[in-house]
Amino acid sequence: MIDPTIKPVRDMAVADWSHRADVVVAGFGIAGVTAAIEAARAGARVLVLELLGGGGGAAAMSGGFIYLGGGTPLQKSLGFEDSVDHMKAFMKAALGPGVDVAKIEEYCEGSVNHYNWLVDAGVEFEESFWGEPGWEPPHGEGLMYSGGENAAPFNATIPPAPRGHLPKKSESAEGQQLPGGHMLMQPLIETARSLGVDVLYDCRAKSLIVNDDGLVTGVMVRRYGSDFAVRAERGVVLATGSFAYDNDMLTDSAPHILGRPAASIESHDGRSIRMAQALGAATAHMDATEIAIFSDPQLMARGILVNGRGQRFVAEDTYPGRIGQEVLLRQGGDAFLVIDEASYEEASATVSTSSIMRSAPKWVCESVAELESEMGIPAGGLTSTVEVYNRHAVSESDPFLGKKPEWVRTLGTPIAAYDLRGMTGGFTLGGLKTTVDSEVLHVSGEPIPGLFAAGRCTSGVCAGGYASGASLGDGSFFGRRAGKSAAASTRTTPASDQVPS
Ligand SMILES: Cc1cc2nc3c(=O)[nH]c(=O)nc-3n(C[C@H](O)[C@H](O)[C@H](O)COP(=O)(O)OP(=O)(O)OC[C@H]3O[C@@H](n4cnc5c(N)ncnc54)[C@H](O)[C@@H]3O)c2cc1C
Incomplete structure (x- = not known):
């Protein structure tokens, strides 16, 4: 101009x-x-x-x-x-x-x-x-x-x-x-x-x-x-x-x-x-x-964040502004929050200043494979991520991204996902x-x-x-x-x- x-x-x-x-x-x-x-x-x-x-x-x-x-x-x-x-x-x-x-x-x-x-x-x-x-x-x-x-x-x-x-x-x-x-x-x-x-x-x-x-x-x-x-x-x-x-x-x-x-x-x-x-x-x-x-940090900390290929990329218990930068700058804006029913209920019971971010998830499924398919993630992308995450989560550890033990939970079923693209x-x-x-x-x-x-x-x-x-x-x-x-x-x-x- x-x-x-x-x-x-x-x-x-x-x-x-x-x-x-x-x-x-x-x-x-x-x-x-x-x-x-x-x-x-x-x-x-x-x-x-x-x-x-x-x-x-x-x-x-x-x-x-x-x-x-x-x-x-x-x-x-x-x-x-x-x-x-x-x-x-x-x-x-x-x-x-x-x-x-x-x-x-x-x-x-x-x-x-x-x-x-x-x-x-x-x-x-x-x-x-x-x-x-x-x-x-x-x-x-x-x-x-x-x-x-x-x-x-x-x-x-x-x-x-x-x-x-x-x-x-x-x-x-x-x-x-x-x-x-x-x-x-x-x-x-x-x-x-x-x-x-x-x-x-x-x-x-x-x-x-x-x-x-x-x-x-x-x-x-x-x-x-x-x-x-x-x-x-x-x-x-x-x-x-x-x-x-x-x-x-x-x-x-x-x-x-x-x-x-x-x-x-x-x-x-x-x-x-x-x-x-x-x-x-x-x-x-x-x-x-x-x-x-x-997105509500109480939900993110208890779930996993994955990109469009179903891969994790950030410790979900960190500062949400850091998560925002990772999503937009390094994942091209592609992000989904995956959380199971037990963790969803636990997070929903906490006090929140992000209540407007506490909407219902977009997809709710009985298995990870079904969820992956609904989300449009290539077969195996999310199931392999959840399998590896859960393998370490049973001992409350996250050797890949270093989420603190207090926030690591195994992901069970029913399991849901939020679509955070454009968010x-x-x-x-x-x-x-x-x-x-x-x-x-x-x-x-x-x-x-x-x-x-x-x-x-x-x-x-x-x-x-x-x-x-x-x-x-x-x-x-x-x-x-x-x-x-x-x-x-x-x-x-x-x-x-x-x-x-
Ligand atoms: C909802 C919300 C939550 C936020 N939370 C935080 C937080 O918790 N912590 C944090 O650090 N930051 C936060 N920020 C960001 C922070 O408020 C701003 O980055 C910060 O105020 C910038 O300071 P500034 O003095 O540069 O601008 P401002 O504080 O916006 O002051 C600039 C002033 O200049 C005026 N102005 C603009 N153009 C002209 C012009 N040509 N001539 C004369 N005057 C003009 C504007 O009207 C404005 O009054 C938040 C912002 C919002 C909106």
Whole structure:
């Protein structure tokens, strides 16, 4: 699509600046609010531009998992040992390949401090733990394994610790359950307001404004059909979310989630990424995606997942987001959940936060051979898998994929299968390449002066893999860095752009 309005505007051409602030933040979700708070605390006048009619973004609608560890007070009070080194080792192993090592190291080293910062800002965490498979804890528990730390292959080499921290849930005055993301964003937005942060709603950041030295000096904005210029005296922070809803960008970079966006909102159209690219910004891991599978983890852990050839491919008791990635990226989206009646009954009796995923199976049969035939799997594909699985399951072991003994059950009859083809969706993890101080990098490797970014418009701690909480985690952690850096920005011209005297 041709869009000339994405190109940077020369500030000499701006006749009138309608608003001025030291730091201008585009987007009032998790990265934007944390940037605004830190910039304001550093003494900057902050103006936030938000596309929607209210603040919070995807973050306010989210489950609220925030990935923290290395010995947070919540981990300690619940009796879990964790260390910065174990957290680093897990994140490097699970979130790659090609992770930004410097970002992961800073993130892990600053994690306990970040937990305390959130608590000081008014975020509360429930002192309770949920240890079973699930997308979210069913009773609002505050801590959970959220990345497969306690499952194969990671539990064999890296001491596991639960790091998915969930803000305490609450109810609205009308008795409606408020998601954890709301309970995270509400105190942060209130903190920003108490610091004097100004917010303009219904404003779409359209393009960047630069001076002749290449410094970013403002943002062009569209509101109610009119365009105006906003001046940033110290820096601009881009925090407008992912590109999960931009079909052109998905076609180019992450076509596997084209038409199946999930855990994102329509305003995630990649505008910030393209605005900065128009200035020469570098990007990283544009193909990386979080992928959810819409299936109940309590059922998956007790059954077996097979591909279109009837073969198992993942330990079924791991983080369901890891299962989603395996299914869509490595099995071409072909997946079936096979479970017998006894395990189905057992799973159905558990409390679930995934009740909408607890539909009836598609096929129910009296034998594995009959089921295999109904599913369209070539003869012998599923029967041989079940025979080998059961051979080891009698001694509660899974030597092929390492499912933990507590979830290994022999498969008997009657036996059923769910059709999970097409049951995946997700959001993008790639974006602008930034430093650990959230400076946006030019393709030359130098920071673009006056330009900072955080959240899902950047490539953060996840390069390919994912753990629940990593988005709110790196969005808030590096959002804070972006706000501090922008407030401290001295606006120097990059060396390569200076005219030799
Ligand atoms: C249902 C659901 C559950 C989720 N659960 C979790 C979870 O438990 N843990 C986790 O880590 N992540 C979760 N996520 C994902 C997480 O919410 C997002 O990845 C995260 O909020 C991204 O942070 P952000 O600041 O980049 O974007 P957002 O928080 O979405 O903020 C971006 C803001 O920018 C605004 N904006 C967009 N374009 C413009 C523009 N041009 N100009 C001005 N403003 C603009 C948007 O309207 C939005 O308010 C979930 C998401 C959903 C929807």
